[in-house]
Amino acid sequence: MSALLTKALxxxxxxxxxxxxxxGKFCNCICPNCKKPLxxxxxxPLEEAKREHHFAHYKGCLCEASDETVLHQLAKEIIVEEKSLMFPVSEHGDKPSGLVHFVKVEQEKxxxxxxxxxxxxxIMENGERILIEFYVSHEIPPKKRNIIVKNNLKCIEVDLNYVTIGKREIRSFLLDESENRSWIEAAEPLTQGESKENYSLYSRNPWHIKAIEYLxxxxxxxxxxIGRNSSIYNLREYGYDICELSKMYRKFRLDLLLYRSKKENKGRISLSVRGRRRNQGHKTPTDLRVIDIIIRNESDYNRLIERDNICCTDDFIMYEGFNFNLKNLTHSNTVSQ
Ligand SMILES: [Zn+2]
Known part of the structure; x- marks a missing residue:
């Protein structure tokens, strides 16, 4: 991201x-940070320009706003205005999960x-305090991190690096999606196997829950x-007779895990209901077929219901990590990337 200012109001x-x-001077724009004219x-043309196109302040103005500061500023503003944030799913039910409403929000206090x-x-409805840190170019400084970890403060770090600068885009990222944010915690020893689920303490995106229940x-x-082009495959007919909910597999969270009892765990398929696509380079276990079902809101959910099959031609469904060969469903068990 540019250290220059390329967006203005x-x-x-x-x-x-x-x-x-x-x-020039008649662009009629003001700085999103100091609100002065730009x-x-x-x-x-870009080829002849010395620097990349940008907005400049008038001489004597000390504001150093760049795209990074604008993104940071807007994210804070949106949380203050909306008094809400979408949290990642809490594995143990011990943290806020899903879209959470706050009764009070203050910035830079x-x-x-x-x-x-x-x-x-x-401050959440139950009186609990949550700290939110936005991360654009720099991660939270080690000193601040240490204070948070040492005192067991609930602090979530939200990575804004993949968000387009725009109020609508940032709002949607903060409220409709749960990706690119994580709790600041001391490094925990990694646990294998199943995790205990408990969503009763905090809410989760209700459309995700409905989609999982539907599936x-x-x-x-x-x-x-599963549909691809004109072919429809019923996974049941391919021997998938077990479906487990909320499993962990090699540190990978699965909403629904499908496998075949007759062939032990071979050919595991993970169906995950998510708010957005995974970032590029996201690693998934190589022996797991991962199907992500993108449910951002009610209309995505309705489309899933209407279509009546998990279809990979649509934008809210995707296969990740490998080329999902439906023809091989019956015999493939190890999958190479
Ligand atoms: Zn400014």
Missing amino acids: NEREEIVDIETVVP IAKNRK RDEKFGFRPDVEA KKQFDEGEIT
């Missing part, structure tokens, strides 16, 4: 890109007791189908 307070505005440095300033301090019901009723 227009007269309607909307975020605009440097490439879309009139060059000059658009985008007159020369100094914590006198521990001597640091979290980006956002949020389990399909399976229990004898038909769970």
Whole structure:
């Protein structure tokens, strides 16, 4: 991400890109950080320009806003406005999970007791305090991290590096998705096998729960189908007779794990209901067929129901990690990437 400022606010307070505005002083843009007028440095074609196109402050202005600071600023503003954040699923039910509403939110409030300033301090309905740290170019500094870990503060770090600068985009990232955020914790010894699930303490995206329930019901009723092009495969007919919910497999979280009792665990298929696509380079176990079902909201859920099969041609379904060869469902057990 650029250390320059390439986004600004227009007269309607909307975020605009440097490439879309009139060059020079008449761009009618203000800085999203200090709210002072800006000059658009985008007159020369990029090939001839000395620097990349950007917005500049007038001389004498000390504001050092860049795209990074804008992203950071907007994320804080949105949390304060919306008083909500989508949390990742809590493996042990001991942390907030899913979309959580706060009763009070403050930004950049100094914590006198521990001597640091979290980006956002949020209070949940049960009175519990959650700290939110946004990470653009720099991870949370080690000193701050140590305070958080040592005092067992509940602090979630949200990585904004993959978000487009725009209020709508950031809002959707913070409220509809649960990716790219993790709790600041001391490194824990890794545990193998199943984890205890308990969603009763905190909420989870209700559409994810409904989608998982729907898929389990399909399976229990004898038909769970995957469609590709015009072919429909009923996994039941391919010997998949066991479906377990909420399993951990090699540190990989599975919403539904399908496998065949007759062939032991061979040919494991993981169905995961997620809020967004995985980041590029995300590693999945090589002996696991992973199917991600992207459910962002009610309409994604309705599409899943209407279609009545898990179809990989749509944007809310995808296969990750390997080329999913449906023809081989009957005999393939080891999968190479
Ligand atoms: Zn500024």
